Amino acid sequence: MAHNSISGPSPVYEDYTRCIHCGLCLNACPTYRLWNLEADSPRGRIQQMFRVFQSEANSQAQPEARISDGFVDHIDKCLDCRACETACPSGVEFGKLVEHARARIEREYERSWFAHVVRNFFFCDFLSASHFIEDAARVFRFYQRSGMQAVARGIGILKMLGLAERDRLLPPIDREFFFNRFGSTFAPVGPRRARVAFFAGCIANVTFSELNEATVRVLRANGCEVVVPREQSCCGALSAHAGYRDAARDFARKNLAEFRLDDFDAIVTNAAGCGSTLKEYHHLFSAREPEYELASAFAAKTRDVTEFLAELGFTAKLYPLRHRVTYQDSCHLLHGQKIREAPRRLLRAIPNLDLVELPYSEICCGSAGTYNVTQTEASLQLLAEKMHHIQSTVAQTIVTANPGCILQLRAGVALRNTNQNVLHVVELLDRALSSD
Ligand code: SF4
Ligand code: SF4
Helix, strand or coil: CCCCCCCCCCCCHHHHHCCCCCCCCHHHCHHHHHHCCHHHCHHHHHHHHHHHHHHHHHCCCCHHHHCCHHHHHHHHCCCCCCHHHHHCCCCCCHHHHHHHHHHHHHHHCCCCHHHHHHHHHHHHHHHHCHHHHHHHHHHHHHHHHCCHHHHHHHHCHHHHCCCHHHHHHCCCCCCCCHHHHCCCEECCCCCCCEEEEEECCCCHHHHCHHHHHHHHHHHHHCCEEEECCCCCCCCCHHHHHHCCHHHHHHHHHHHHHHCCHHHCCEEEECCHHHHHHHCCHHHHCCCCCCCHHHHHHHHHHEEEHHHHHHHHCCCCCCCCCCEEEEECCCHHHHCCCCCCHHHHHHHHCCCCEEEEECCCCCCCCCCCCCHHHHCHHHHHHHHHHHHHHHHHHCCCEEEECCHHHHHHHHHHHHHHCCCCEEEEHHHHHHHHCCCC
């Protein structure tokens, strides 16, 4: 079934007209910084979305008359990084607007047959079933570990097919999948200070198992009992960002049913992209819908792992790490959740760690969900600029707070051959838990 209608609340006139055209967001916008085009700025995109909104409200024009190729192109090129929200003095909720614009595009615009089938499958079916993710992961693991990838790279076939860049962005598949941990409960080390439900993500369970394991260890070391609910599902972020609102709502319903809120002090995630969506589950439902209240309570209980640990207080002993590190803000942590200090505070708690501020760390690295696959060229341009700034810090390790950013930055390290480590904040904390 195609999940491409627009369900739940939609932006109203005031959501668009809140933009006073001041332009304070322009310099914060990665795509405006790249191309210097008003149509690829937040202000320009809002104008285009407003015109589509007005044309729908005021005329009987056919959908294809309202959604032009140009409109789709400018909306597709937006990273949905929400840096414009942070910069905006007028409180424009850009993420909400662009997600609805994308939902409208999915409903009214005819993409190629192939793009339509692939997008429908990925955003609705693939992400919803762990067996699809595990099967695909096994195929890719074979490709990576059997030597096929090395051969394909060596004989240049990936270049001929135009797949070389995408191949570099392919995450290494884990030997063990974190899906095996679903349904487990992990006891705290020492007296229990909190009981948390761990939200483990979807694709991260086959590409970031070690990060998930490290997250559990760090939480346990700080007195948390950690439960990994068995039937949890993808958060729906990728689908919502791509305009598949119904699919995102289905994911939300599954998680609302699976996480028993009264049993936990918090729902904890290590993925800023997921956390941002989980904290906005109530935006997927209108106040009249039966899910709204539970979605609001779910959102209120969700915490990024760095936010949670900083609030709870880090009590486990940390051993010195003689390392120079720099921190890249994840857009959905900084701009989506307004969390800037918590990860830095945790990093500063590690003895001897030399934390160097990264110039322009608030600008997107170009990962942005599936952006590095769908807009590879722009993504690589942003990555090149990011790596330039990272190199100016002379850091041995790059730290961030979102699996997607980790993958992108690892690709940057490989492309530039800088030999740096790229880790999540909790992975560094996990390393500092032992004296080795
Ligand atoms: S979400 Fe990011 S890329 Fe999109 S308009 Fe805002 S700042 Fe620019
Ligand atoms: S900063 Fe806000 S109000 Fe000003 S142009 Fe950008 S979106 Fe509009």
